[in-house]
Amino acid sequence: MANLANRFGSNPILAPADLAPSAPGMRIECLLNPGVFRFSGKTWLLVRVAERPEQNPGITSLPIVGETGQIEILEFNNDDPKLDRDDPRVIRYDGREYLTTMSHLRLVSSTDGIHFEAEPDYGLLSGSGPLESYGIEDCRVAQIGDTYYLTYTQVSQHGVGVGLRTTQDWHTITEHGMMLPPHNKDCAIFDEVIGDKYYVLHRPSSPNLGGNYIWLAESPDLVHWGNHHCLVHSRPGMWDSARVGAGAAPIRTSEGWLEIYHGANHGHRYCLGAMLLHPEQPRRVIARSVEPIMEPVEPYEQQGFFGNVIFTNGHVVDGDVLTIYYGASDTVICGAQFSISQILDSLS
Amino acid sequence: MANLANRFGSNPILAPADLAPSAPGMRIECLLNPGVFRFSGKTWLLVRVAERPEQNPGITSLPIVGETGQIEILEFNNDDPKLDRDDPRVIRYDGREYLTTMSHLRLVSSTDGIHFEAEPDYGLLSGSGPLESYGIEDCRVAQIGDTYYLTYTQVSQHGVGVGLRTTQDWHTITEHGMMLPPHNKDCAIFDEVIGDKYYVLHRPSSPNLGGNYIWLAESPDLVHWGNHHCLVHSRPGMWDSARVGAGAAPIRTSEGWLEIYHGANHGHRYCLGAMLLHPEQPRRVIARSVEPIMEPVEPYEQQGFFGNVIFTNGHVVDGDVLTIYYGASDTVICGAQFSISQILDSLS
Numbered sequence: 001m002a003n004l005a006n007r008f009g010s011n012p013i014l015a016p017a018d019l020a021p022s023a024p025g026m027r028i029e030c031l032l033n034p035g036v037f038r039f040s041g042k043t044w045l046l047v048r049v050a051e052r053p054e055q056n057p058g059i060t061s062l063p064i065v066g067e068t069g070q071i072e073i074l075e076f077n078n079d080d081p082k083l084d085r086d087d088p089r090v091i092r093y094d095g096r097e098y099l100t101t102m103s104h105l106r107l108v109s110s111t112d113g114i115h116f117e118a119e120p121d122y123g124l125l126s127g128s129g130p131l132e133s134y135g136i137e138d139c140r141v142a143q144i145g146d147t148y149y150l151t152y153t154q155v156s157q158h159g160v161g162v163g164l165r166t167t168q169d170w171h172t173i174t175e176h177g178m179m180l181p182p183h184n185k186d187c188a189i190f191d192e193v194i195g196d197k198y199y200v201l202h203r204p205s206s207p208n209l210g211g212n213y214i215w216l217a218e219s220p221d222l223v224h225w226g227n228h229h230c231l232v233h234s235r236p237g238m239w240d241s242a243r244v245g246a247g248a249a250p251i252r253t254s255e256g257w258l259e260i261y262h263g264a265n266h267g268h269r270y271c272l273g274a275m276l277l278h279p280e281q282p283r284r285v286i287a288r289s290v291e292p293i294m295e296p297v298e299p300y301e302q303q304g305f306f307g308n309v310i311f312t313n314g315h316v317v318d319g320d321v322l323t324i325y326y327g328a329s330d331t332v333i334c335g336a337q338f339s340i341s342q343i344l345d346s347l348s
Numbered sequence: 349m350a351n352l353a354n355r356f357g358s359n360p361i362l363a364p365a366d367l368a369p370s371a372p373g374m375r376i377e378c379l380l381n382p383g384v385f386r387f388s389g390k391t392w393l394l395v396r397v398a399e400r401p402e403q404n405p406g407i408t409s410l411p412i413v414g415e416t417g418q419i420e421i422l423e424f425n426n427d428d429p430k431l432d433r434d435d436p437r438v439i440r441y442d443g444r445e446y447l448t449t450m451s452h453l454r455l456v457s458s459t460d461g462i463h464f465e466a467e468p469d470y471g472l473l474s475g476s477g478p479l480e481s482y483g484i485e486d487c488r489v490a491q492i493g494d495t496y497y498l499t500y501t502q503v504s505q506h507g508v509g510v511g512l513r514t515t516q517d518w519h520t521i522t523e524h525g526m527m528l529p530p531h532n533k534d535c536a537i538f539d540e541v542i543g544d545k546y547y548v549l550h551r552p553s554s555p556n557l558g559g560n561y562i563w564l565a566e567s568p569d570l571v572h573w574g575n576h577h578c579l580v581h582s583r584p585g586m587w588d589s590a591r592v593g594a595g596a597a598p599i600r601t602s603e604g605w606l607e608i609y610h611g612a613n614h615g616h617r618y619c620l621g622a623m624l625l626h627p628e629q630p631r632r633v634i635a636r637s638v639e640p641i642m643e644p645v646e647p648y649e650q651q652g653f654f655g656n657v658i659f660t661n662g663h664v665v666d667g668d669v670l671t672i673y674y675g676a677s678d679t680v681i682c683g684a685q686f687s688i689s690q691i692l693d694s695l696s
């Protein structure tokens with residue numbers, strides 16, 4: 001087993017109690033899966049913050065964004081036979097599905113990459129419009145020139161798709177709507193053009209014929225996408241048998257594009273692996289981890305809101321050192337470092 | 349009940365026996381869901397032809413396109429407990445799904461719009477490459493300027509998505525890959541720009557949170573698509589409770605864009621309805637059929653490979669007369685005429 005991660009000694013580095021709820025009556029249930037970028041001389045995390053209303057006995061309360069953009073609270077009686085609460089993440093009622101929590105994105109920053117503080121001068125990023133009425137989740141941040149491209153999961157009754165926003169200063173943020181239609185998430189833009197095209201990794205899911213696989217698409221402008229191509233499947237019997245999905249932007253190395261991805265088995269155990277794409281022809285998968293490069297083994301990775309999960313969608317690169325930030329057990333934020341050359345060696 | 353269709357007296361107008369199989373040992377099982385266009389002074393259908401190998405006793409044989417582009421035959425013993433043949437359209441074996449038939453597209457033409465003949469001077473359109481290894485299906489044909497845009501369903505083990513090909517002369521056909529990723533089908537391009545953008549209707553499907561709904565997307569170039577928006581849902585308790593999907597290109601009328609769409613209930617009964625979109629802002633749904641405008645009532649619409657199905661994805665417009673061509677019971681091709689003004693009246 002190739003466990004190549006050096007975890008931060010101070011893990012977890014952020015927990016729900018470290019941030020203030022977004023509104024009175026709301027409680028932060030989980031911190032998850034941050035996007036990561038450098039800006040203004042510091043390392044920043046765009047943390048997914050999952051909140052739910054304070055719960056009263058016998059009642060399940062959950063938030064949605066209403067027509068007017070305000071948060072509305074839905075309440076269900078726990079004795080109602082139409083209510084299905086088996087999944088901690090999803091409520092089913094009378095054939096319709098709701099999320100138990102609603103997520104927004106919050107900025108925190110650090111000068112050392114380990115100790116992060118809230119950035120109250122910057123607004124939080126919330127769901128906006130009918131395609132984000134159940135919130136926004138798991139944002140990747142790619143920097144191309146002076147512009148940051150935010151690709152994140154939009155959740156609503158209409159489906160789960162990939163939203164795009166852009167910013168240069170993190171104060172003024174422009175919305176570009178849904179860039180990939182349902183069911184899609186885990187979308188990471190390559191932060192360089194290859195040839196004359198932009199590329200993106202994404203993860204559609206199929207109700208039949210197909211699965212939860214990683215795909216590649218092309219664009220002339222980063223807003224409109226086409227020429228989709230299937231890169232890798234989940235692998236029966238292996239650690240990534242049920243689903244795979246890209247992490248953050250692929251890393252340019254001397255051997256090709258190195259992508260850290262997550263894989264889960266049918267027991268919903270999430271590990272990290274790597275794959276290497278051809279430097280000029282990213283459709284060509286050169287290599288892929290047989291064993292995970294990191295598995296959920298620490299107590300904070302095994303127990304929480306949804307245990308046995310490590311999930312990364314953000315990192316920074318300094319020479320051979322790859323520092324990933326990751327969500328553990330869908331509850332806390334952690335960090336770990338890898339040697340890029342060690343990961344490449346594990347693939348050969 | 350608003351049944352507004354005047355069926356052709358000669359229905360069905362094309363049946364499997366009317367065309368020759370594409371190769372020795374293959375049998376045409378069904379003719380389905382033609383794209384329709386005018387070219388060279390005639391009306392043309394681009395018919396979906398579903399074939400399967402001649403079946404031997406006790407064995408289920410099915411075709412796929414192999415790595416080299418040649419058709420390969422897979423065989424399963426009917427006694428094998430891993431084999432699931434409950435659905436006439438899909439074979440399940442050991443957790444993997446295959447189609448019982450493989451479809452290609454065939455050109456037929458007519459001078460009167462009723463009597464169609466094969467066009468042997470034109471090649472058939474077959475699956476090509478890894479995303480079409482289970483065939484291609486249900487092509488819409490939009491004409492913009494001198495170019496025909498073919499949007500069709502690509503089927504493979506990687507998933508079900510929308511492919512794009514273009515042609516001007518129906519001899520040289522250019523492939524543009526997958527334009528909408530899985531799970532997606534029922535894709536109809538508007539045959540005019542609105543403002544400065546191209547638009548398309550499409551139908552993603554979600555394994556959870558969402559459903560089989562009709563969406564709208566925008567493009568600068570007809571190849572790359574973004575800014576997806578959900579237009580209409582299936583409607584619980586109604587004739588279109590389980591799934592809805594666009595027919596052919598929307599029809600410009602004085603009141604807006606008229607779209608004929610199909611809806612199915614949970615009993616897989618497929619009917620046709622209409623919706624009206626705002627002429628300049630196609631995101632705005634002005635009206636939608638409460639009752640179907642056409643239902644499967646004729647024997648050839650109720651009995652066949654998959655009965656109780658009428659499905660259209662092609663039409664021609666002459667003044668107030670809308671002539672649709674449609675697949676009936678997934679077996680034969682039929683025609684029917686409507687008055688556009690009567691459909692509009694039924695929506696008001």
